[in-house]
Amino acid sequence: MDLRSFISELDRRNLLTRVKAKVDWKHEIGRMTRENRGALLFDNIKDYPGYSILTGAMCGKEFIAAALGLNGIVKKSRISVALKERFKYPIKPVIVKGDFPLHDNIISGKDINLYNFPVPLWSEIDGGRFIGTWHLNVTKDPQTGSRNVGVYRMQILSNTTASISVSPASHLALHMNKAESLKKPLEMAVCIGVSELAVMCAAAAFPFSVDEYAMAGSLAQKPLELVKCRGVDLEVPADSEIVLEGEIKLSQRVKDGPYLDYAGVASSNPASFLFEVKNIMHRNNPVFRGTAVGAPGLEDHELLSVLAKLGLVDFHGSRMRQKVLNACLKNGNFRLFQMSGRLSKLFHKQ
Numbered sequence: 001m002d003l004r005s006f007i008s009e010l011d012r013r014n015l016l017t018r019v020k021a022k023v024d025w026k027h028e029i030g031r032m033t034r035e036n037r038g039a040l041l042f043d044n045i046k047d048y049p050g051y052s053i054l055t056g057a058m059c060g061k062e063f064i065a066a067a068l069g070l071n072g073i074v075k076k077s078r079i080s081v082a083l084k085e086r087f088k089y090p091i092k093p094v095i096v097k098g099d100f101p102l103h104d105n106i107i108s109g110k111d112i113n114l115y116n117f118p119v120p121l122w123s124e125i126d127g128g129r130f131i132g133t134w135h136l137n138v139t140k141d142p143q144t145g146s147r148n149v150g151v152y153r154m155q156i157l158s159n160t161t162a163s164i165s166v167s168p169a170s171h172l173a174l175h176m177n178k179a180e181s182l183k184k185p186l187e188m189a190v191c192i193g194v195s196e197l198a199v200m201c202a203a204a205a206f207p208f209s210v211d212e213y214a215m216a217g218s219l220a221q222k223p224l225e226l227v228k229c230r231g232v233d234l235e236v237p238a239d240s241e242i243v244l245e246g247e248i249k250l251s252q253r254v255k256d257g258p259y260l261d262y263a264g265v266a267s268s269n270p271a272s273f274l275f276e277v278k279n280i281m282h283r284n285n286p287v288f289r290g291t292a293v294g295a296p297g298l299e300d301h302e303l304l305s306v307l308a309k310l311g312l313v314d315f316h317g318s319r320m321r322q323k324v325l326n327a328c329l330k331n332g333n334f335r336l337f338q339m340s341g342r343l344s345k346l347f348h349k350q
């Protein structure tokens with residue numbers, strides 16, 4: 001289900017609040033997302049006529065059930081069973097040709113300006129505007145060509161650049177290690193406004209070299225349709241609202257943040273990667289998808305809770321850290337999850 005169909009489905013299930021009043025991308029959208037704990041569609045954004053923003057759309061079991069197309073009484077256990085069953089049968093994506101709404105606007109060179117998108121300043125704590133909060137980061141292994149799709153936060157640094165904060169053990173970091181040893185910049189595509197099931201699979205800790213697109217196909221029970229990027233050798237969902245294409249610069253690290261993170265504290269990563277955008281494709285009047293985190297029980301916690309029940313959350317730390325954080329998530333004890341996350345940050349980088 002593409003993002004627009006998902007919005008209609010949420011509407012049909014009375015799970016969507018349309019915010020008609022003019023809202024400020026600076027703090028207000030983030031604050032409302034944190035306070036509301038539900039799907040909000042903003043379509044009157046200060047300084048950005050014609051754009052809309054969707055937040056909070058996976059904020060609980062009813063929303064996740066809607067994305068999975070489950071009807072009737074929704075229990076968390078039913079969602080776990082459905083996910084487990086569907087994940088057994090990965091469905092390879094297919095490449096489709098032709099022009100899609102995504103190709104309505106293709107921007108390159110000096111016309112690239114990330115500030116043209118209504119990226120919220122999600123909290124008063126944040127040191128900048130985070131364009132990547134609920135999206136896909138797509139890269140390929142420079143040696144084997146196998147694909148990785150993850151979710152790693154991204155902050156706009158200039159019209160054409162953004163940081164990417166990755167845990168050193170993440171699969172994107174592994175791709176980057178290989179690229180740096182081969183001295184070959186790593187191409188990346190960032191897809192904003194895609195199927196929620198694709199984001200779910202990108203956030204899941206599948207083993208290295210598992211194609212998250214095929215896992216998203218398993219959840220959707222049909223293959224994801226991909227189109228080839230125009231400026232990089234990568235494929236992205238044909239129904240994406242916005243795609244940023246570019247490369248991660250070799251041997252360059254930048255500081256991101258501060259950012260109000262999942263644990264409810266300001267964090268900053270001094271060793272973030274630097275992404276340079278070379279080409280942008282986007283639909284007319286794109287729906288920007290993002291989220292605010294930092295309060296207990298927001299959609300990042302709800303999504304991770306569902307994944308933790310399937311053993312698909314990896315905090316890349318000691319066994320103790322894994323055990324405690326996963327137990328909090330599984331039990332839906334999000335306050336304790338945040339407290340444990342803060343405590344474990346004293347000993348770990350992420």
Ligand SMILES: Cc1cc2nc3c(=O)[nH]c(=O)nc-3n(C[C@H](O)[C@H](O)[C@H](O)COP(=O)(O)O)c2cc1C
Pocket residue numbers: 133134148149150151152153154165166167169170171172202203204205206300303304314350
């Ligand atoms: C909303 C959200 C934001 C996330 N942000 C980050 C991040 O900034 N850096 C990171 O390393 N992992 C982040 N994660 C966790 C990764 O998406 C997760 O570890 C995933 O398994 C990464 O893919 P990989 O296993 O292919 O590396 C985030 C997850 C979610 C749901």
